[in-house]
Amino acid sequence: MTMPKITFISADGTAQTVDARTGDNVMQTALAQGIEGITAECGGAMACATCHAYVADDWADKVGPATGAEADMLDFAACEVTPSSRLSCQITITEELDGLVLRLPETQI
Numbered sequence: 187m188t189m190p191k192i193t194f195i196s197a198d199g200t201a202q203t204v205d206a207r208t209g210d211n212v213m214q215t216a217l218a219q220g221i222e223g224i225t226a227e228c229g230g231a232m233a234c235a236t237c238h239a240y241v242a243d244d245w246a247d248k249v250g251p252a253t254g255a256e257a258d259m260l261d262f263a264a265c266e267v268t269p270s271s272r273l274s275c276q277i278t279i280t281e282e283l284d285g286l287v288l289r290l291p292e293t294q295i
């Protein structure tokens with residue numbers, strides 16, 4: 187089984203590619219790999235907006251947009267919310283997401 191790779195691009199343009207585990211979510215992966223720029227105050231309960239990330243254009247179709255309660259919670263994000271905005275704790279990693287690229291906002295709080 188391959189480990190999907192996920193690339194995080196920080197607000198200053200630094201890209202870091204890390205191994206992820208299928209079944210984890212993107213927020214957990216970022217924390218486990220020491221990615222700065224994901225705060226995740228609520229620990230993945232969709233009760234904060236400090237795990238905000240922007241899905242790269244190439245991946246938007248595959249990942250899909252935020253809907254329902256996630257979209258509502260994104261209203262509390264510290265940085266601009268765009269159609270590619272997601273709460274990274276709500277993106278579950280699958281093998282299909284191998285190569286996923288996300289941009290991180292300048293700040294989460």
Ligand code: FES
Pocket residue numbers: 213225226227228229230231232233234235236237259273274275276
């Ligand atoms: Fe709080 Fe994702 S970690 S909403």
